[in-house]
Amino acid sequence: MAAWAERLTGVRGVLLDISGVLCDSSASGATVIAGSVEAVARLKRSPLKVRFCTNESQKSLRELVGVLQQLGFDISEEEVTAPAPATCQILKERGLRPHLLIHEGVRSEFDDIDMSNPNCVVIADAGEAFSYQNMNRAFQVLMELENPVLISLGKGRYYKETSGLMLDVGGYMKALEYACGIKAEVVGKPSPEFFKSALQAIGVEAHQAIMIGDDIVGDVGGAQQCGMRALQVRTGKFRPGDEHHPEVQADGYVDNLAEAVDLLLKYTDK
Amino acid sequence: MAAWAERLTGVRGVLLDISGVLCDSSASGATVIAGSVEAVARLKRSPLKVRFCTNESQKSLRELVGVLQQLGFDISEEEVTAPAPATCQILKERGLRPHLLIHEGVRSEFDDIDMSNPNCVVIADAGEAFSYQNMNRAFQVLMELENPVLISLGKGRYYKETSGLMLDVGGYMKALEYACGIKAEVVGKPSPEFFKSALQAIGVEAHQAIMIGDDIVGDVGGAQQCGMRALQVRTGKFRPGDEHHPEVQADGYVDNLAEAVDLLLKYTDK
Numbered sequence: 001m002a003a004w005a006e007r008l009t010g011v012r013g014v015l016l017d018i019s020g021v022l023c024d025s026s027a028s029g030a031t032v033i034a035g036s037v038e039a040v041a042r043l044k045r046s047p048l049k050v051r052f053c054t055n056e057s058q059k060s061l062r063e064l065v066g067v068l069q070q071l072g073f074d075i076s077e078e079e080v081t082a083p084a085p086a087t088c089q090i091l092k093e094r095g096l097r098p099h100l101l102i103h104e105g106v107r108s109e110f111d112d113i114d115m116s117n118p119n120c121v122v123i124a125d126a127g128e129a130f131s132y133q134n135m136n137r138a139f140q141v142l143m144e145l146e147n148p149v150l151i152s153l154g155k156g157r158y159y160k161e162t163s164g165l166m167l168d169v170g171g172y173m174k175a176l177e178y179a180c181g182i183k184a185e186v187v188g189k190p191s192p193e194f195f196k197s198a199l200q201a202i203g204v205e206a207h208q209a210i211m212i213g214d215d216i217v218g219d220v221g222g223a224q225q226c227g228m229r230a231l232q233v234r235t236g237k238f239r240p241g242d243e244h245h246p247e248v249q250a251d252g253y254v255d256n257l258a259e260a261v262d263l264l265l266k267y268t269d270k
Numbered sequence: 271m272a273a274w275a276e277r278l279t280g281v282r283g284v285l286l287d288i289s290g291v292l293c294d295s296s297a298s299g300a301t302v303i304a305g306s307v308e309a310v311a312r313l314k315r316s317p318l319k320v321r322f323c324t325n326e327s328q329k330s331l332r333e334l335v336g337v338l339q340q341l342g343f344d345i346s347e348e349e350v351t352a353p354a355p356a357t358c359q360i361l362k363e364r365g366l367r368p369h370l371l372i373h374e375g376v377r378s379e380f381d382d383i384d385m386s387n388p389n390c391v392v393i394a395d396a397g398e399a400f401s402y403q404n405m406n407r408a409f410q411v412l413m414e415l416e417n418p419v420l421i422s423l424g425k426g427r428y429y430k431e432t433s434g435l436m437l438d439v440g441g442y443m444k445a446l447e448y449a450c451g452i453k454a455e456v457v458g459k460p461s462p463e464f465f466k467s468a469l470q471a472i473g474v475e476a477h478q479a480i481m482i483g484d485d486i487v488g489d490v491g492g493a494q495q496c497g498m499r500a501l502q503v504r505t506g507k508f509r510p511g512d513e514h515h516p517e518v519q520a521d522g523y524v525d526n527l528a529e530a531v532d533l534l535l536k537y538t539d540k
Contacts, residue, residue: 129402132397132401135441139441157449164410167402167405171405174445174447179437
């Protein structure tokens, strides 16, 4: 692999995943990944443009940012690209009235969306709300539609809580796709539109940007397919096998965000 | 389409799906599909060999047959090919110790199976037991295995209860496949081994056999891929679009089992 100086040359903007990079989450709350609070602060004091890019869909943006601020992170709602607000924009643009299969924590994001007589289904990381009854209701709504539209907030396979690996929305999206014979639209990483909207927000071109995430496929592979570079951190859902993934090779592997920021500050143009 | 006489020539054996062909099921029980009790009786009085071939995995074979007998059907456990007994045989042959994600109603089938220190996961149509917690536990068991083995009792997309369409095991199988990055082994229709074991039980070759089912893919497509002929009944989960399915064309469509048996008795060699 080329030297870091070469791999990081021309980087002007950084997209940061949140869960697994800034913090680990658990049923009872979130805990900082060591060194990440300081790493974010150092990054924001540098000339590099920074944006947070998350698939978090269990919490509203306000709640998510509140939790991170309490952990000590310098972050505001305006700095985050998240799937629920992006979905609401799509629903409004296309006149879609969703049946929601989501976590209660994110419901407030949909407060001003018309949900009468649904003509689509929106699913997110619903956690315990992924009961058979709720899945079956979403399935029935889709089967009753002439042109079924399924929007999924992300398509992650799993994420890591302190208690262990947890099924993410992706499997449930696949279940509904298979049962209904349809293809879902994904809002969130690794959708190119989602990465592009995050880059637009900081005015950085893809070839000048680098993604830092713990998900070899959703973060690293997705960003690379958009023309960005990407680093994988060995925190969060990282598993050793990721460094030998059959399809995706990160532009670099680092122990944690702190090491990634060390390298960025050392090797990108000042 | 050719005349019925031509389509049914040389048929010596009949495989009958149960749910959606003999009866419809609901949360409170099962109801006979009109004419099916008499149709089964007439078929069994004919020279045609008859075997029941079901993906039912919510009930034990004993309970299933008991329900059908109470509805008036002439059926015994020895006449039914069902996925749970077939799975137990595979588990024993391969020294597999399953973690079960199944309906309580079928648990007794696994009474003599070693379930200590699981080295595979078996899922079936678990209904309400497809909670997030249970799915996550199955996922975690698979992720902890070096060579994860997932066995699915059938892979149906959905079935029909009197209250409406219900998600079947197939979607949940897809969810675990995606989350774990693995491919499940299916025991049940449309697995060729499963159809073949049903045919062996009545000593009939595939080209001499016809399947009668309500599932255009699992029953009709699966049987045809084994070299059998197959009729779809317009009962159970049948939907009008099935007659124009992009990939599967039945050898004939009939209103119900009674019509299928009328045709078989009229046109097969006596």
